[in-house]
Amino acid sequence: xSHKIVELQQAWTGIADCMNCTIRQSVLFAGxxxxxxxELHRPIxxxxxxxxxxxxxxxxxxxSLFTIRSGLVKLVQYLPNGxxxxxxxxxxxxxxxxxxxxxxxxxxxxxxxxxxxxxILPVDDLKRLSRHKPELYHVLMARWHKALSNxxxxxxxxxxxxxKQRVARLLLCLTEYEGGxxxxxxGREDLGAILGLTTETASRTMAELKxxxxxxEVEPNVFNCNLPNLTRIxxx
Amino acid sequence: xSHKIVELQQAWTGIADCMNCTIRQSVLFAGxxxxxxxELHRPIxxxxxxxxxxxxxxxxxxxSLFTIRSGLVKLVQYLPNGxxxxxxxxxxxxxxxxxxxxxxxxxxxxxxxxxxxxxILPVDDLKRLSRHKPELYHVLMARWHKALSNxxxxxxxxxxxxxKQRVARLLLCLTEYEGGxxxxxxGREDLGAILGLTTETASRTMAELKxxxxxxEVEPNVFNCNLPNLTRIxxx
DNA sequence: CGCCCTGTTGATACGATTCAAATATCGTGG
DNA sequence: CCACGATATTTGAATCGTATCAACAGGGCG
Numbered sequence: 001x002s003h004k005i006v007e008l009q010q011a012w013t014g015i016a017d018c019m020n021c022t023i024r025q026s027v028l029f030a031g032x033x034x035x036x037x038x039e040l041h042r043p044i045x046x047x048x049x050x051x052x053x054x055x056x057x058x059x060x061x062x063x064s065l066f067t068i069r070s071g072l073v074k075l076v077q078y079l080p081n082g083x084x085x086x087x088x089x090x091x092x093x094x095x096x097x098x099x100x101x102x103x104x105x106x107x108x109x110x111x112x113x114x115x116x117x118x119x120i121l122p123v124d125d126l127k128r129l130s131r132h133k134p135e136l137y138h139v140l141m142a143r144w145h146k147a148l149s150n151x152x153x154x155x156x157x158x159x160x161x162x163x164k165q166r167v168a169r170l171l172l173c174l175t176e177y178e179g180g181x182x183x184x185x186x187g188r189e190d191l192g193a194i195l196g197l198t199t200e201t202a203s204r205t206m207a208e209l210k211x212x213x214x215x216x217e218v219e220p221n222v223f224n225c226n227l228p229n230l231t232r233i234x235x236x
Numbered sequence: 237x238s239h240k241i242v243e244l245q246q247a248w249t250g251i252a253d254c255m256n257c258t259i260r261q262s263v264l265f266a267g268x269x270x271x272x273x274x275e276l277h278r279p280i281x282x283x284x285x286x287x288x289x290x291x292x293x294x295x296x297x298x299x300s301l302f303t304i305r306s307g308l309v310k311l312v313q314y315l316p317n318g319x320x321x322x323x324x325x326x327x328x329x330x331x332x333x334x335x336x337x338x339x340x341x342x343x344x345x346x347x348x349x350x351x352x353x354x355x356i357l358p359v360d361d362l363k364r365l366s367r368h369k370p371e372l373y374h375v376l377m378a379r380w381h382k383a384l385s386n387x388x389x390x391x392x393x394x395x396x397x398x399x400k401q402r403v404a405r406l407l408l409c410l411t412e413y414e415g416g417x418x419x420x421x422x423g424r425e426d427l428g429a430i431l432g433l434t435t436e437t438a439s440r441t442m443a444e445l446k447x448x449x450x451x452x453e454v455e456p457n458v459f460n461c462n463l464p465n466l467t468r469i470x471x472x
Numbered sequence: 473c474g475c476c477c478t479g480t481t482g483a484t485a486c487g488a489t490t491c492a493a494a495t496a497t498c499g500t501g502g
Numbered sequence: 503c504c505a506c507g508a509t510a511t512t513t514g515a516a517t518c519g520t521a522t523c524a525a526c527a528g529g530g531c532g
Contacts (some may be wrong), residue, residue: 079396099379
């Protein structure tokens with residue numbers, strides 16, 4: 001079936017050439033030499049996830065960290081009553097599953113929000129590498145610091161103020177990620193789970209921004225944003 | 237004036253004896269030997285802050301990290317419009333200002349919520365120490381990881397659900413910190429700034445919990461909590 | 473072709489904010 | 503030690519915003 005072909009194409013699994021990686025300077029292996037890669041017992045795997053696909057769940061066996069080569073990933077945690085809250089979003093060059101350097105389980109469910117390409121880093125290889133290359137600790141520390149700064153921003157920007165302000169701030173954040181005035185969005189349910197709003201309110205708010213001409217949907221879920229006016233709303 | 241004496245007493249500045257510190261196993265210096273302390277060019281200072289006192293601000297010269305020996309500290313960030321949001325809370329054995337290991341400025345304003353005792357760790361001493369003692373990186377990484385887990389919880393528990401649920405979750409968190417069924421609270425404005433609520437709503441919600449007998453105020457701002465019932469509310 | 477899932481929209485109810493006033497608390501100086 | 507003023511907390515009433523429940527439209531897929 002042609003379906004199977006697409007499946008393979010989109011969920012492609014391959015072997016990475018880290019020494020020649022185009023984003024190597026942005027990732028964990030920035031300071032590593034050729035000889036260091038000998039520490040990796042297996043070749044680094046790669047994989048592509050389609051929007052909505054799960055990358056790992058909290059119950060999964062904790063074998064791998066992931067570097068995001070492209071795309072956008074959500075980290076979800078759940079309240080005792082079952083409602084899920086997106087507590088972080090990771091983008092290109094971010095590292096997924098850092099907690100495995102210290103804990104033996106994933107702390108979230110991770111899902112692709114956009115089409116997402118990752119490199120798969122076996123945790124035991126990374127641990128071994130960090131023992132021989134203490135410089136790696138400094139790089140990891142920088143990762144943790146960045147993640148924490150992002151979390152602070154998450155609370156400050158996405159959990160404060162009116163629905164309209166929150167949506168505006170998220171759109172600005174996404175355009176910032178993509179480095180222009182356009183951004184790719186995702187389902188309204190996810191939008192709500194990021195901002196602490198219901199799906200309906202997320203939908204209504206987006207609809208209103210469209211009507212007011214503050215965003216233009218150039219293709220499905222891709223928006224061209226009026227940055228100055230959105231900023232005005234975001235900052236109130 | 238007796239006033240001046242109290243001032244000195246409460247904002248006491250002293251010299252720490254790290255080798256014999258009662259919480260040493262919980263702090264950054266857990267794995268250090270006597271000789272390592274020679275790396276510290278100055279003796280470790282100590283200080284006490286009263287509730288509401290500022291420990292540092294984002295504009296301050298970034299000289300020191302702090303270990304909290306006792307008490308509770310809030311980290312505040314501000315939206316462009318000036319409204320402040322408490323993005324994290326730090327408690328006993330937590331480290332304040334970790335970002336200075338990587339950045340050259342504090343990323344928050346830090347204020348004492350309760351009476352708080354700290355040890356003052358000059359950042360350049362710590363950096364020097366970490367160069368000679370790579371084990372310290374592992375300890376620091378663990379700190380960052382813990383902070384990040386707390387941030388995830390912050391979003392999940394304190395920025396989700398109704399005012400009553402959020403307050404209940406915060407009370408449970410505070411009693412957990414203090415290890416019993418009692419907890420010390422703080423001003424209603426801070427309560428609101430943690431939960432993303434107005435001061436009035438924070439006040440009303442606490443008042444209602446009191447009326448319903450879910451918490452009893454045993455002394456000003458010290459509450460004895462009905463843990464099972466609060467949990468029921470928190471989990472909805 | 474029909475079904476399911478997502479997004480949109482409407483009507484209503486509930487909860488939080490806002491503005492205002494009254495009360496309680498704390499620090500300070502007399 | 504008490505009295506005062508400043509500050510924080512509580513409460514009230516009206517308004518506004520978001521959640522909720524329900525219905526419907528559109529697109530993708532079997």
